[in-house]
Amino acid sequence: MRERQGQQRALYTPAERQRRDGSPWTLVQGVLxxxxxxxxxxxxxxxxxxxxxxxxxxxxxxxxxxxxxVLYAIMVTGSIWEKVVFGRYLFAPAFFWExxxxxxxxxxxxxxxxxxxxxxxxxxxxxxxxxxxxxxxxINAGQFLLKLRAAxxxxxxxxxxxGGIAR
Numbered sequence: 001m002r003e004r005q006g007q008q009r010a011l012y013t014p015a016e017r018q019r020r021d022g023s024p025w026t027l028v029q030g031v032l033x034x035x036x037x038x039x040x041x042x043x044x045x046x047x048x049x050x051x052x053x054x055x056x057x058x059x060x061x062x063x064x065x066x067x068x069x070v071l072y073a074i075m076v077t078g079s080i081w082e083k084v085v086f087g088r089y090l091f092a093p094a095f096f097w098e099x100x101x102x103x104x105x106x107x108x109x110x111x112x113x114x115x116x117x118x119x120x121x122x123x124x125x126x127x128x129x130x131x132x133x134x135x136x137x138x139i140n141a142g143q144f145l146l147k148l149r150a151a152x153x154x155x156x157x158x159x160x161x162x163g164g165i166a167r
Contacts, residue, residue, distance in 0.1 A: 016086060043066065
């Protein structure tokens with residue numbers, strides 16, 4: 001969003017920053033995000049191994065389900081966080097495009113669960129779908145990392161030095 005004279009709107013107003021810093025959901029997001037990334041890395045390795053060797057399909061599938069469950073947890077708690085900080089569960093202006101892309105990530109992960117549950121795809125098809133979901137997740141994670149960096153850059157000097165957590 002642009003304001004007058006071409007200046008970019010701050011990510012947080014002072015009140016939003018205060019609500020963000022005071023919310024327990026900020027810490028929850030700070031824990032779930034790296035947890036999700038670790039689950040993603042383990043699952044990615046299992047999926048790639050199964051695609052390469054044909055072995056370990058059950059554990060690879062279970063890992064994608066686990067990744068999806070962690071994704072659901074971070075999406076639900078992230079929506080609560082957004083409501084606390086910005087007054088709406090999704091699509092707050094500061095995180096609009098991240099939330100839009102998150103819907104694609106959710107759709108792809110949910111499509112995996114549906115295809116698995118209803119037997120719509122064979123194992124290679126499921127794993128390729130998982131890789132598409134993971135590619136979308138990586139893009140979305142990158143979006144959020146850029147926002148985290150922007151929040152740290154615009155933070156008052158005292159907060160930046162303290163290394164406060166921000167979504």
